Amino acid sequence: MTVTASRIFEFLDQHSTCSIERYEIHSSVFSTLRKSIRAIITRLCEGNEGDPNVDADTLRTLLSEWLTVPISFNGSLLESVSALGDPRAVEMKWGRDVRTAYDLAYRASNAIQSEENPARIQIREIIRRLRKDGQRWRIYCHRRAAPHFESIFLDEPLPLDSFLHSVRDYREVEPFDVLIKVGPLRSRGWGSAPDALLSAPRFGTLAQVVWSGCADEDDFGYDPVGAGVSNGAGSVSTKPGTQAGVSAVVSWQRNVIQVGNIAADAPASADLDELAFFSQLNRGSEIRHATLVQIDAENGILYPPHSQVATFDPAPTTEEPIGYRIPGETLTDGMFVMVPILGEADLGGLHSGDGHYSRIWKERLREKRKYAPNDLIRRLQDGGIQLNYLAHRVQQWCRPASSVIHAPQTRHHFEILIKVLGIDHDETSTSRALRRPWWEYAWNEIARSRGEAIQTGMQEHEIVYEELFGILNEILPLVQSSGANREFFQLEIPTNKPLQGVVRFYKIRSTEEGFLVPDTMIKVICDLDTIEQWRV
């Protein structure tokens, strides 16, 4: 506990009324872009009920990011829209309506490049004013949004402690003057923030920069006690006096400031709330809620609510260093997620040494990317990989294997990649073991590195984990010394034990709720770029 309760109560005694300065940003060009993208997403989803729609998910992710992160209006917007394909292909694939919306979006994303994002302008003004006044301020944003804020202040860098990224960060921060937040107040998904921002403020003023049309969640600031048992759910802290029970809560004064150009022929309320709209879209029954456990700068693992995760707690005072913990409850930052790669976790006879196959296909991929990058991208797209920022992703896949093998996230995309690279078994090979396509062996190698093997093991052999915990407790001093000051390590299970293999330990950087994830992506290591699309 870094801040004392006495300090918090002292602050609240002095701040029984806090304020929200809500800067509502308007931009006619951006409104056009939003509207067009929304129309495309709606149409794509209508045509694919029940099926995951990669294109719709990609666009949904993009628009959600634009609405909650102060991005630069640069060429990336145009690139994102263009990623759908050329106009004729779009029309052929999805029809005239989508083509019309596509053309509008294309023109808007082209035109918008000449403007600076008004949200960035507003943030710059707010922070300059705060700096001038010598006030203490923080920015609440997702970890991956921080670089966008930093890019606003290239000449006058933001202090390292400017950002709060999680409810834990917020829990530990000393009271300050102003909190800056981009996007609506939501408890889950894009732009989400802890309810405690309103129900337990540690600042006097919330400077909220939000695009027009994006509404705060009705019950943001939820307090289960203040919500009342007698009258069920309801808005709490933002509407003083509505709660049952006995409360002494902070009241909020809201001041809305309209910023930017409002089209003369459009009412201010013309923009819709896309974030709320996306939350309501039917995502199919194979999707489920999940909590993200981020294990390094690029990767995370998604767990269903209340999952029992095999973990190691390096804290010297812990009573049970090795054991199951629940993400967000008993599993917290600084602990390690354990990923066993066990000999018993059979992969259908497709075992390979780590990095054996990946070295081959990565080398081929690097060659192709070096000598014919455009051709490579075109062939991958023609093959069926319709991913946003594909060139960037290919660059990621070229990176050497570390704690995981960087590769396409889905089996189908990987199959396309290997076919484009033209890799198969040596035709002269007579090995009876090699009776499946080459890419399947390589894919299993990737799957193992992502922990998919233990997922199977967990479902089928819970007792294996009990055995594993026992072994690790026997070598606990070794586990503890290996984990000291390290983000990742792995240990080989001693040879005289009933289990064989290695256990990988990934240090947890953060945990975050608010994802709707396909079943197939649960409990496997996944890159954060891919995970972003499942944020609700």
Next chain:
Amino acid sequence: MAGIGLIPSAKQLVTSVRDVGDDLSRAILCSSEDKSAAAFTDSHRNEMSASVNRSFQERLVQFSESNEPWQPIPRWADFLINFGFNWGDTVPNTRRISVISMPCESAGAGLVALGAMRRRFAANGANDSISHYQRIERLIAKHNDEIFLRHNNYKGRFLVETKDRNGLIWVRGEAANTSRLSNRNKFTRTVILPTKACEWYFDGEAPVQAARGAELPHRALYENLVVTPSTIGSNFIHSDSWICLAGRAAGESASKNIVATIRFREQDEIADLSQLLTIQDWASRTISRVNFFNTRTSKIDRNTGLTRLVVADGDAAFLKVLDAPEFKSVDVVGVIHRTVARESLEAIGVKLSALAQWYGPENVDHNSRQPMGITISALRRK
């Protein structure tokens, strides 16, 4: 008076003390200390009644959190101690449940437990000694050969064997055949007399009664935490299982660490909250006035069946306790904080909504002004 915590009313307490006193008169007094305690109780009851109308004195107890400078007990901490103190006695078949929602992490659950504990210090017969003999008797019916007894003076462990026709309980020494035993436990069998039952205690638990001259320390601190009513001496030499602290889901050490950040000082005497709560594994081998329920392992350190109030530290502990069979009918006070994820908050909200089918709203009786940022909900079984 701002910042100086005072507990204003003890009316309810006096009523309850009379009730407990009546119970005590019917109980088996199992030691000479109990007899003197009973005598003490009779004389003390009048004294305590008189103390209700005594004018309040400014407390001398000072407070420090996380090694910050000493200060008068802050209003938030005083409020929570007061809340625990005023929770009052439990009434059969009218279970009460309350949630205190805090704006930050704190040692709040420990403070509520301390307040409730302080109340018990002032109640006649507020200890386990009265029912201790009956608890030993129950072992016979269970034919339990895994629960052992120990004696304050004899070495080794003992198993309850039988109850003879005269109603005497016989125990057998676990290692009676071992030649290395000291002279004092060479016998294989011995009897537990009702009047001497408090010299026996359950293996792994705190003793029911402190050894002579080894009463609980910090008595002045407890007494000055709440000026009236006065404490009763015999309670400082007997364990009590009425109150249970349910620790954090993160484990017992996390629970201990957070309460240890709070310290109290009265003149030269300083004790942290983990010491004042007298949880048996947190202190040296002495009596214990608060049980501990490990939320992580679902184990209670002293399952006497006498617990009537559980104070749960955090949302996970609160939910666990409500569903725990050993606490099915006891009062529960959950101290949660709001700097957690929405899912955790909703889990509490859903539980409270579900309870609303069988529980009605309960008036929260706390006499001091509620600190800004604390919200409270209380329910009573319909």
